[in-house]
Amino acid sequence: MSTAPGTARPGAPRLRVDALLDDRGTRIIVCCGSGGVGKTTTAAALGLRAAERGRDAVVITVDPARRLAQSMGLTELDNTPRPVPVADNGSGGSLHAMMLDMKRTFDEIVEAHADPERARQILANPFYQTLSSSFSGTQEYMAMEKLGQLRRSGEWDLIIVDTPPSRSALDFLDAPKRLGRFLDGRLIKILSAPAKTGAFRLLGAGFGMVTGVIAKVVGAQLLTDVQTFVTAFDAVFGGFQERAEQTYRLLQAPGTAFLVIAAPESDALREASYFVERLDADRMPVAGLVLNRTHRSEVPHLSAARSTAAAESLDASGDHPLAAAVLRLHAERVHLQERELRLRAHFCSAHPAIALAEVPAQPEDVHDLDGLRRIGRALADPERSER
Amino acid sequence: MSARDSDWDGVRLHVVTGKGGTGKTTLAASLALALAGGGRTVLLVEVEGRQGIAQLFDCPPLPYEERRVAGAPDGGDVYALAVDAEAALMDYLELFYGMRRAGQALTRFGVVDFATTIAPGARDVLLTGKATEAVRRRVGRERRRGAPRDPAESAPHVYDAVVLDAPPTGRIAQFLNVNAEVAGLARVGPIRNHADRVMEVIRSPETAVHFATVLEEMPVQETLDGVAEIGSVGLGVGAVLVNMVRPPVLYAEALSAAAEGDVDLAAIAGGLKAAGFEDAEAAAADLRGEVVDHARRVRVEAGMSERLAAADRPTYLLPFIGEGIDLAALHTLAAALREQGGA
Numbered sequence: 001m002s003t004a005p006g007t008a009r010p011g012a013p014r015l016r017v018d019a020l021l022d023d024r025g026t027r028i029i030v031c032c033g034s035g036g037v038g039k040t041t042t043a044a045a046l047g048l049r050a051a052e053r054g055r056d057a058v059v060i061t062v063d064p065a066r067r068l069a070q071s072m073g074l075t076e077l078d079n080t081p082r083p084v085p086v087a088d089n090g091s092g093g094s095l096h097a098m099m100l101d102m103k104r105t106f107d108e109i110v111e112a113h114a115d116p117e118r119a120r121q122i123l124a125n126p127f128y129q130t131l132s133s134s135f136s137g138t139q140e141y142m143a144m145e146k147l148g149q150l151r152r153s154g155e156w157d158l159i160i161v162d163t164p165p166s167r168s169a170l171d172f173l174d175a176p177k178r179l180g181r182f183l184d185g186r187l188i189k190i191l192s193a194p195a196k197t198g199a200f201r202l203l204g205a206g207f208g209m210v211t212g213v214i215a216k217v218v219g220a221q222l223l224t225d226v227q228t229f230v231t232a233f234d235a236v237f238g239g240f241q242e243r244a245e246q247t248y249r250l251l252q253a254p255g256t257a258f259l260v261i262a263a264p265e266s267d268a269l270r271e272a273s274y275f276v277e278r279l280d281a282d283r284m285p286v287a288g289l290v291l292n293r294t295h296r297s298e299v300p301h302l303s304a305a306r307s308t309a310a311a312e313s314l315d316a317s318g319d320h321p322l323a324a325a326v327l328r329l330h331a332e333r334v335h336l337q338e339r340e341l342r343l344r345a346h347f348c349s350a351h352p353a354i355a356l357a358e359v360p361a362q363p364e365d366v367h368d369l370d371g372l373r374r375i376g377r378a379l380a381d382p383e384r385s386e387r
Numbered sequence: 388m389s390a391r392d393s394d395w396d397g398v399r400l401h402v403v404t405g406k407g408g409t410g411k412t413t414l415a416a417s418l419a420l421a422l423a424g425g426g427r428t429v430l431l432v433e434v435e436g437r438q439g440i441a442q443l444f445d446c447p448p449l450p451y452e453e454r455r456v457a458g459a460p461d462g463g464d465v466y467a468l469a470v471d472a473e474a475a476l477m478d479y480l481e482l483f484y485g486m487r488r489a490g491q492a493l494t495r496f497g498v499v500d501f502a503t504t505i506a507p508g509a510r511d512v513l514l515t516g517k518a519t520e521a522v523r524r525r526v527g528r529e530r531r532r533g534a535p536r537d538p539a540e541s542a543p544h545v546y547d548a549v550v551l552d553a554p555p556t557g558r559i560a561q562f563l564n565v566n567a568e569v570a571g572l573a574r575v576g577p578i579r580n581h582a583d584r585v586m587e588v589i590r591s592p593e594t595a596v597h598f599a600t601v602l603e604e605m606p607v608q609e610t611l612d613g614v615a616e617i618g619s620v621g622l623g624v625g626a627v628l629v630n631m632v633r634p635p636v637l638y639a640e641a642l643s644a645a646a647e648g649d650v651d652l653a654a655i656a657g658g659l660k661a662a663g664f665e666d667a668e669a670a671a672a673d674l675r676g677e678v679v680d681h682a683r684r685v686r687v688e689a690g691m692s693e694r695l696a697a698a699d700r701p702t703y704l705l706p707f708i709g710e711g712i713d714l715a716a717l718h719t720l721a722a723a724l725r726e727q728g729g730a
Contacts, residue, residue, distance in 0.1 A: 034407055034408075035406065035407020035408060035555055036406055036407030036408025036409065036606070037407070037408060221576065263408060265408070266711060266712075267439070267442075268408065270442075297677065298673055298674070298676045298677060299670070299673040299674055299677070302670065302673075310659070310662035310663070310664070311662075313662055313663075314658055314661060314662050317661065319658070319661060320654070320657060320658030320661055320662075321638070322637070322641055322651060322654045322655055322658060323654065323655045323656075323657065323658020323659055323661070323662070323671075324658060325636050325637045325638070325641070326637075326655050326658075326671075326674050326677075326678055327658075327659075327662070328636050329636045329637070329677060329678065329681050330674055330677055332633075332636070332709070333677055335709055336709060339709065339710070339711065363679075363680050363683035363684045363687065364683055364687055365603065365604040365605065365687070
């Protein structure tokens with residue numbers, strides 16, 4: 001490839017998107033990153049490209065804004081993978097997409113594991129209802145649960161997950177464990193233990209104080225709801241923690257690839273950096289970084305300084321307003337490109353082993369499959385992508 | 388203090404939300420600076436544990452403590468606070484029950500985990516509770532055991548205004564409507580009473596929810612949805628803050644033609660030749676793509692401005708700052724907000 005100043009990528013290996021998608025060993029791709037960087041669009045574009053290259057792909061999105069719907073023609077949030085009409089190009093692949101309904105996913109686990117009477121009790125419990133619809137980690141947890149379900153069903157050979165827009169990147173990894181720890185934890189054991197059992201003796205005076213404080217802080221009625229919930233729930237699940245750990249192991253298993261998505265802005269790249277380190281620490285396989293919405297000048301050899309100087313000399317003569325404006329525009333773009341390249345270099349020097357793919361900013365939003373296809377092409381083959 | 392010509396006289400709690408990537412934290416910080424102008428004291432609160440404020444003001448990570456982070460040019464101070472749900476819980480226990488020491492035992496039994504991350508809504512009540520407490524706080528108030536008593540109504544407020552860098556648009560109504568969040572959970576009891584006090588502030592005309600956006604389709608859609616949602620739960624919708632606005636470089640006729648792919652290459656080449664470029668035709672052809680890109684983006688932005696106008700809220704335009712956001716940039720944005728009546 002040529003190494004024009006704007007495109008040289010010293011040190012950063014290129015992310016081989018097609019190789020990743022074509023490898024039948026790749027079974028799960030998780031797209032993560034901070035909010036507003038184009039995670040959903042990237043996930044959808046990867047799904048479409050994978051399908052058109054012969055994979056049976058499903059894209060799970062977790063986004064209440066239903067963004068995937070906008071580009072893939074989905075209208076319902078119904079928790080079931082729906083076929084996306086992809087024109088048959090002879091590859092034999094297929095594409096499905098679904099939007100996660102976290103409450104329904106939670107309900108389904110309860111219904112699958114409890115006898116009807118107990119399931120009814122749990123589903124009607126006020127504490128369960130709030131837990132399943134508004135606990136800040138439920139969405140993350142249910143996304144992973146759904147991923148596990150689809151993986152076990154064996155119907156798809158590639159699952160692409162768009163992670164929830166968490167308040168922090170950590171929630172996505174931690175929520176299942178945290179919820180599992182809580183549901184399987186000491187507090188729950190205390191709350192669900194009848195008084196004067198072994199647990200009570202063991203904990204001694206601490207027990208009375210703890211329930212006393214909880215009652216004071218949250219109110220006695222909530223405490224009763226929680227206790228009722230826990231008693232019913234515990235008997236059904238007997239090891240929520242185990243489930244959470246299974247999901248966690250699935251993410252570490254060979255065949256899973258994490259893509260960290262970012263935009264060339266300092267906040268998004270800082271989050272991406274943090275994410276790469278966290279995934280590493282948890283031994284989650286990071287396939288690479290996707291940098292969305294980059295601005296690259298098509299005339300990188302014309303510097304901003306020369307461009308601005310030329311615009312000024314034209315302004316002075318007053319004869320060529322269009323050319324002067326075009327030169328200023330170009331100078332702006334070169335400045336933006338330089339800033340983005342600096343930010344990228346900063347990231348790459350901290351994470352030299354992370355492979356990189358870039359998608360240029362699109363002047364208009366992606367609305368349809370053609371738009372997604374263009375993004376997929378840019379991801380896979382930057383040199384030949386058209387605008 | 389001089390009389391100000393602001394759209395938000397009487398508002399003391401400014402909640403700033405926005406879709407990820409729209410610069411919500413930057414605009415919250417700029418608004419705090421703008422409000423501090425003229426010798427006022429403003430508290431900027433963050434609740435998402437990202438330490439975004441410390442990054443912006445280039446200071447060490449904020450503790451759970453109100454710290455001065457910047458001054459306004461004509462006198463006035465911005466204090467900042469990073470609220471942590473766990474610390475807020477301990478604070479709450481001490482304030483209401485004098486039970487700080489119980490905290491350790493609670494942590495050991497997983498109660499803190501429960502109250503701050505699991506119990507739905509409890510976390511949000513703790514976070515909003517801290518912000519609304521700062522809104523109500525008056526000079527001379529002592530913290531004492533038992534229910535806090537307000538000092539004389541005549542005592543001045545500690546903060547003239549509080550700016551809350553809130554969760555993103557998708558979660559904002561749920562976050563602020565804490566009453567509804569805990570209603571299903573705690574019909575009576577101290578959490579409920581606390582929620583009621585928080586709600587009293589949030590529902591009052593002293594509170595306005597501002598939306599940060601950029602002129603792109605999805606952020607604009609989320610803003611319109613958010614404005615409708617906040618209105619429908621009976622909270623005060625504030626302004627629309629349009630971030631990263633870039634003035635069009637080309638004049639209107641050239642823009643609309645270029646958006647359709649029609650670029651006057653001969654005119655550009657003529658200009659380039661006049662400016663001393665050697666291969667002017669080739670250079671003009673090379674630059675064509677950038678012109679079309681720009682024109683299309685401007686066309687999208689015009690459409691987005693029109694859609695935002697339908698929300699019928701005061702709208703402030705904040706310039707794109709190419710060099711990145713630092714303290715100087717925050718002052719520039721603050722000045723832009725004041726000029727337009729945003730503070």
